[in-house]
Amino acid sequence: MKLKLDNETYWLVGGVLALLVIATVIGQWLRRCVKSEGGQKAIANLNARTKAWWFMVAIFTLAMVTGGVGSVILFGLTSFLALREFITLTPTRLGDHRTLFWVFFLITPLQYYLVASNWYGLFVILIPVYAFLFVPLRSAVTGDCERFLERAAKIQWGLMICVYCVSHAPALLFLNIPDYEGENGKLLFYFVCIVQISDVLQYIWGKTLGRHKIAPNVSPNKTWEGFLGGVTSATLIGAGLWWATPFTPLQSGGMSLAITLMGFAGGLVMSAIKRDRGVKDYGTLIEGHGGVMDRIDSICFAAPVFYHLTRHYFTT
Amino acid sequence: MTTDLLVFLTKLISGANARWLACAPERRQRIYFANHTSHLDALVLWAVLPNEVRAVTRPVGARDYWNAGKLRRYIADQIFHAILIERKKPTVRDNPISQILAAMGQDKSIIIFPEGSRQTGDEPAPFKSGLYHLAEKCPEVELVPVLMDNLNRILPKGEVLAVPLIANVTFGAPMKLLPGESKGAFLERARAEVLRLRTA
Numbered sequence: 001m002k003l004k005l006d007n008e009t010y011w012l013v014g015g016v017l018a019l020l021v022i023a024t025v026i027g028q029w030l031r032r033c034v035k036s037e038g039g040q041k042a043i044a045n046l047n048a049r050t051k052a053w054w055f056m057v058a059i060f061t062l063a064m065v066t067g068g069v070g071s072v073i074l075f076g077l078t079s080f081l082a083l084r085e086f087i088t089l090t091p092t093r094l095g096d097h098r099t100l101f102w103v104f105f106l107i108t109p110l111q112y113y114l115v116a117s118n119w120y121g122l123f124v125i126l127i128p129v130y131a132f133l134f135v136p137l138r139s140a141v142t143g144d145c146e147r148f149l150e151r152a153a154k155i156q157w158g159l160m161i162c163v164y165c166v167s168h169a170p171a172l173l174f175l176n177i178p179d180y181e182g183e184n185g186k187l188l189f190y191f192v193c194i195v196q197i198s199d200v201l202q203y204i205w206g207k208t209l210g211r212h213k214i215a216p217n218v219s220p221n222k223t224w225e226g227f228l229g230g231v232t233s234a235t236l237i238g239a240g241l242w243w244a245t246p247f248t249p250l251q252s253g254g255m256s257l258a259i260t261l262m263g264f265a266g267g268l269v270m271s272a273i274k275r276d277r278g279v280k281d282y283g284t285l286i287e288g289h290g291g292v293m294d295r296i297d298s299i300c301f302a303a304p305v306f307y308h309l310t311r312h313y314f315t316t
Numbered sequence: 317m318t319t320d321l322l323v324f325l326t327k328l329i330s331g332a333n334a335r336w337l338a339c340a341p342e343r344r345q346r347i348y349f350a351n352h353t354s355h356l357d358a359l360v361l362w363a364v365l366p367n368e369v370r371a372v373t374r375p376v377g378a379r380d381y382w383n384a385g386k387l388r389r390y391i392a393d394q395i396f397h398a399i400l401i402e403r404k405k406p407t408v409r410d411n412p413i414s415q416i417l418a419a420m421g422q423d424k425s426i427i428i429f430p431e432g433s434r435q436t437g438d439e440p441a442p443f444k445s446g447l448y449h450l451a452e453k454c455p456e457v458e459l460v461p462v463l464m465d466n467l468n469r470i471l472p473k474g475e476v477l478a479v480p481l482i483a484n485v486t487f488g489a490p491m492k493l494l495p496g497e498s499k500g501a502f503l504e505r506a507r508a509e510v511l512r513l514r515t516a
Contacts, residue, residue, distance in 0.1 A: 080480075084331065088482040094436070094472055100479040283482065284333060 003067050003173070003185040008244045012189050013061055020057060023050045042207075048288030056286075056295070060192065064185050068173045069116060071188060075170040076112035081292040083108065083162040085282040089273075090154045095144025099135055103155060107131050108163050115167050118174045127164040132156055161270075161300050162293070168303035175307075176315050180246040190245050191259065191306055194238045195298050198260040199267070202230030219271040222264075231260045246314050258309060259302045266301030270294075319395055323370070326363040330356060330470060331482035334364035337516055338489030339460065341366045345423055346458045346490070348373070349447055351440040351510050352429035353468035356478070361427050361462060362396065364485050375427040376416060378403045403432060413449045420454070430506070434473045440510060443503040451493040451502065458490035461506065463513035486513040 027047040034043050063070035087100060107127065114123040136152040172191060173184045180187075206226025214222045238256020242249040270293065274280065283291020326332065334341075350361055358375040365373055379400040382392040392398040399419045401412035420426055428450075430443035451459055465484040471477075488509055493502055 084480050084482060087479075088331075088466060088469075092469065094468075097469070097472060097475055097479060098477070100481075101477045104480055283331075 003064070004182040005065060005185075006183070008183075009186055009189070012186060012193070012241075012244050016057055016193065020050065020054055023053070045288050050288075052286045052288050060189075064189060068170070071173060071185075072112055072116045072170045075115075075166055076109065078292060078296060079112070079163045079166045080104065080108055081285065082166065082282075082296060083158055085285075085291045085293045086158040086162050087155070089277045089279065089282065090158065092151055092155065093144055093146065095142040096139050096151055096155065098142065099138040099155060102138065103131070103135070103159060107134075107159065111163050111167050112170075115171045115174065123167070123171065127159050131159055135159075165300040165304050166296060168307040169299060171307055172310065175311055177246045177310070178314075178316055183246075186244045187246070187310070190238075190241055191303070192299070193241070194234055194256045194259045195263045195302050197237060198230055198234035198256075198263050199298055201233045202226045202264070205229030205233070215268065218268060218275060222268065222271075227264060231257070231264065234260045246310075255306065255309065259306050262302040262305045263298030266298040269301070270297035322359075322391075322395055323363045326356075326359050329478065329480060330360050330363075330467075331480070332360050332364045332485055333482065334485045334487065336487045337513070339458075339487065341369050341487075343368055343372060344425075344458065345420070345454075345456075346373075346425045346460050347447075347450060347454075348425065348427045348460045348462050348487075349430050349443075349506065349510070350427070350462035350464050352431050352434050353436070353464065353473065354434060354471045356467050356471050356483075357429065357434075357464050358396070358398075358427060360467060360483055361464065361485060369425070372423060373425040373427060374399050374419060376401060376412075376429075378433075380404060399426065413446060413453070416446075416450065417453055420457075430503070436468070436473050440507060443507050445499060445503065447506055448493070448499045448502050455493065459492060459506070460490050461488040461509035461513065462486065463488070463510055465514070486516065488513045488516070 024047075027043065027050050030043045031040075031047065034040055059074065063074035083104065092100065111123070111126055114126060135155050136148070139148070139152060139155075169188060169191065172188045175184060175187075177184070177187075202222075203226070205228075206221060206223045209225040209229065210221075210223030212224045213220065214224055214227060235253050235257045238259070239249050239253030241256075242252035245252050245255075247255060270282075274282065281290025282293035285291050286295055289295050348361065350357065358377060362370060362373065362375055374397050377392060377396075377398045377400055379402055382388050382398060382400050392400060399416055401415055402410045403412070406412055416426060416428075428447065430447040431441040432444045435441050447459070450457075463484075463486040465486065466481055467483050470479055470481050470483060491506065491509060497505075
């Protein structure tokens with residue numbers, strides 16, 4: 001798998017770096033201006049988030065320039081860490097111990113191996129079919145029947161969300177798009193940018209204009225103003241980035257709309273799980289953001305949809 | 317060097333996260349006592365201590381376990397500097413309490429698991445009396461309750477394969493033996509202090 005690093009790639013990376021510089025400057029400026037204690041706290045969190053963004057962008061860009069393999073490994077590790085946070089929060093029993101061992105050390109790496117080897121037929125069914133059958137079987141063998149269906153369902157759900165869904169992002173690198181050979185790196189970059197920019201814009205619109213809550217019981221921070229403002233602006237940005245994709249401006253806007261809507265859905269669903277478990281974040285790994293799962297919740301929902309839309313309409 | 321590597325690997329694999337709820341990680345002499353569900357307990361508790369605290373803290377372990385096999389003995393002697401005690405047949409000459417007291421001296425801290433062995437149930441077993449005797453012999457030393465959470469899911473008793481979940485280590489409020497407190501009451505209070513950290 002070989003990826004071309006053309007001028008468009010540099011423009012994409014350069015644009016993100018410019019955004020980060022702007023965010024850093026604004027953050028430092030706000031830190032001096034805001035006096036109230038609550039405001040200071042919010043700004044400190046904002047700056048911690050920006051700092052973490054620098055790291056994440058650096059790692060992601062590095063992975064991308066190594067060609068396909070680096071990105072597959074990066075997303076594989078991300079899945080592994082997210083699944084770890086997810087299962088930690090999800091009560092399982094001693095009878096699931098061996099099942100979990102195989103889930104972490106066989107099924108997860110195997111899924112990413114299938115991405116890297118471009119074996120589409122098995123890639124799309126490994127977890128929905130084979131893991132789905134294996135998980136309850138392995139737990140049944142141990143003979144612990146308490147809350148059996150619940151335990152099997154939780155492990156399967158963790159695999160689907162953290163591993164199966166996320167693995168569709170690096171799988172974008174292996175799509176065969178006419179007149180776009182070797183340029184798929186930009187498609188992955190575009191996808192991750194739109195998902196994350198949409199998150200950031202929804203956060204900004206919500207913090208500044210947010211009044212009407214969408215689902216106060218699930219996520220008190222999600223407002224209609226943030227949602228509409230974020231989705232609209234991220235869609236416009238997506239349309240404006242058409243030159244990096246195989247799409248026309250209109251198609252690119254439509255794709256970005258699908259990505260942002262799915263991303264919003266992901267954030268909402270993963271919040272509902274956190275509320276159910278009584279926690280605010282999935283973990284503490286990324287300062288200011290929470291856990292890995294808190295950062296990639298929108299990718300989980302958006303990646304499979306974007307992958308299949310692109311595959312269905314744009315590949316041969 | 318080996319110590320740094322082991323600490324790094326332990327933190328990486330267990331994802332261990334230390335929460336100090338009611339006291340700061342200080343160098344003063346302390347007895348850390350915790351619930352016990354996994355072979356990883358001592359390693360993880362020891363690894364999440366800050367470097368300067370870890371340097372003066374020694375885990376107390378069962379001699380029959382840590383002396384079995386070269387690797388275990390190496391870890392216990394060279395890395396942990398573990399205090400190995402006889403848990404099956406303590407005698408006057410082979411008395412765990414006096415060994416621990418001698419090893420603690422004036423300034424060393426220790427890690428102990430007062431249940432005596434690893435448990436598989438949801439609740440910790442009743443504490444054995446060693447903790448009481450230590451509290452009685454060294455009234456100046458702070459007793460810090462520690463809750464080891466999720467270790468029984470990472471490497472439960474009877475399993476050899478670890479699952480990489482995230483461990484939580486919670487340090488509670490230091491306690492001491494109260495004047496006139498009976499052995500039973502003290503041990504029950506100590507156990508309750510560990511359990512209380514589940515909801516803290």
